[in-house]
Amino acid sequence: MLQSKLFTKTERTFPKDEEAANARFLERAGFIYKNSAGVYSYLPLGWRVIQKLVAIIREEMDAIGGQEMFMPALHDKRYLSATGRWDVDVVFKVLDGKNPKPAFSLSWTHEELITELASKYVHSYKDLPFSAYQIQTKFRNEPRAKSGLLRGREFMMKDLYSFHRDEEDLDRFYDIVKEAYFNVFKRAGIQAVYTLAAGGDFTSSNTHEFQAICPVGEDTIYVCSKCAYAENKEISKLSGGGRCPKCEGKIKEEKAIEVGNIFPLGAKYSDAFDLRYTDEKGEKNPVVMGSYGIGVSRLMATVVEMYHDEKGIVWPESVAPFKVHLLELAGASASPAEAGRKSAKKIYEDLQKIGVEVLYDDRKASAGEKLTDADLIGLPFRLVVSPKTGDKIEVKKRNEEITKIMSFEEVIKLLGN
Incomplete structure (x- = not known):
C-alpha cells in the first residue's frame, strides 16, 4: 500500500x-x-x-x-x-x-x-x-x-x-x-x-x-x-x-x-x-x-x-498490519533523489510480487518525519532506500537498534520469503 x-x-x-x-x-x-x-x-x-x-x-x-x-x-x-x-x-x-x-x-x-x-x-x-x-x-x-x-x-x-x-x-x-x-x-x-x-x-x-x-x-x-x-x-x-x-x-x-x-x-x-x-x-x-x-x-x-516503547508500537509479525515499512528518503539534488525514488518503487513492486505485505512511504516528507512515523506505526521491518544506500537497502528490525546494509536478495532471505 x-x-x-x-x-x-x-x-x-x-x-x-x-x-x-x-x-x-x-x-x-x-x-x-x-x-x-x-x-x-x-x-x-x-x-x-x-x-x-x-x-x-x-x-x-x-x-x-x-x-x-x-x-x-x-x-x-x-x-x-x-x-x-x-x-x-x-x-x-x-x-x-x-x-x-x-x-x-x-x-x-x-x-x-x-x-x-x-x-x-x-x-x-x-x-x-x-x-x-x-x-x-x-x-x-x-x-x-x-x-x-x-x-x-x-x-x-x-x-x-x-x-x-x-x-x-x-x-x-x-x-x-x-x-x-x-x-x-x-x-x-x-x-x-x-x-x-x-x-x-x-x-x-x-x-x-x-x-x-x-x-x-x-x-x-x-x-x-x-x-x-x-x-x-x-x-x-x-x-x-x-x-x-x-x-x-x-x-x-x-x-x-x-x-x-x-x-x-x-x-x-x-x-x-x-x-x-x-x-x-x-x-x-x-x-x-x-x-x-x-x-x-x-x-x-x-x-x-x-509491545511498545517510548517511540511507538512494536507489532509482533503475526498481527502487524504490514510486514515491511519501506521508506524512500530523497537527497538534496534532483537526480539522486529521482534515482532513489525509482529504486524504492522497484523494491516495492518486487516485494509485492512475492507476497510480502508492504507499506510504502512514498510521501514528500522529510526524512525525520518518515523515520518518526515508522517507529510510531511499528511494523516489524523497516527498509530505507536513499541516494546514500546506492543499490543497497538499509534494514532495521523494529525491536532492535542495529541497522544493516543489505542487497535485495539478502533482504528476501531475511524476510523469509
Whole structure:
C-alpha cells in the first residue's frame, strides 16, 4: 500500500483524554478513532490488525470443529428475561418506538439466542456434540469506559458455544478449547495464564480465564512461579508469598488483563429454553453447554500494552498490519533523489510480487518525519532506500537498534520469503 494514499494520518502528539498506552499509541498512529467514551472506529491500519487476529482465531476454532455463524445483535426482551439476565447492569436496553418501556437489548452475549436456535435442531443423542461460533460486535453499558480498547462500550468478540449429552463430554471438549486458546494467544504474541475464576452473570460454577500478566491490568491474580497454577483474587484464598496448593511452589501476586474466558454452563440455559435430547433408552435429558469467549479488540489492545516503547508500537509479525515499512528518503539534488525514488518503487513492486505485505512511504516528507512515523506505526521491518544506500537497502528490525546494509536478495532471505 502507498502511504500517500492512506487517508488517515499520524498525529504529532498523544490524545489528551487517554491514559492507557494502547489508546494513546493506536490513536496517535492512526489505527483507531475515538467516537465517544468506549466507542472507537477501526481505521485501515487498525482493521488490518483486527483481521490478522480474526484469521488466527478462525483457524483455531475451525481446527477443533467449530462451525462459524452469525447471530443478530438486537435481542428481544424475552431472551434475557427467560434466564433472569434482563436487569443485569451492563445491558443496553432499546426502545422500539411503540412501547414506553424497552423491548430489546443490544447483545453483550448470545447464550440465550443460540440455545433457542439449537432447540430447533437438537432432538436425539445423535445430534450431539457440536459447537458453533461467531465473531461479532458486542455492547456493554460500562459506567466508566476507560483504558482504551481494554474496556469499551462497543467491542468485537469471538464467542463459541458447545452442546453435549453430559458433563463428561463437556469436560473433554473444554480441554480441547483450552489448548486452542493457548494456540491463539501464543500466535498473537501473548503468554496467557490459565486462571480459576468466578462465573459472574454466566454461571454459578467456577470458570477459567486466560490472563496476560501486565502492569496496567485491571485484574489481580495469584500465580505459582513453579507450576503456573493461578487463581483470580476475586475467588482466591491464596496470597502473595504463600504456597501453591498444587505443588507447594511460591505464589506471586500479579496484575493482569483478561483476554479470554471459558465457562461450563451446565443445563442452565437448556432448562430455560427446553433444550433436550432423547437418549438411547428413549428418555429426555437436558443438553449440557459450554461458552467460550475471546475479546478480539481487547486482544489487540493487550498486544500494544505489552509491545511498545517510548517511540511507538512494536507489532509482533503475526498481527502487524504490514510486514515491511519501506521508506524512500530523497537527497538534496534532483537526480539522486529521482534515482532513489525509482529504486524504492522497484523494491516495492518486487516485494509485492512475492507476497510480502508492504507499506510504502512514498510521501514528500522529510526524512525525520518518515523515520518518526515508522517507529510510531511499528511494523516489524523497516527498509530505507536513499541516494546514500546506492543499490543497497538499509534494514532495521523494529525491536532492535542495529541497522544493516543489505542487497535485495539478502533482504528476501531475511524476510523469509
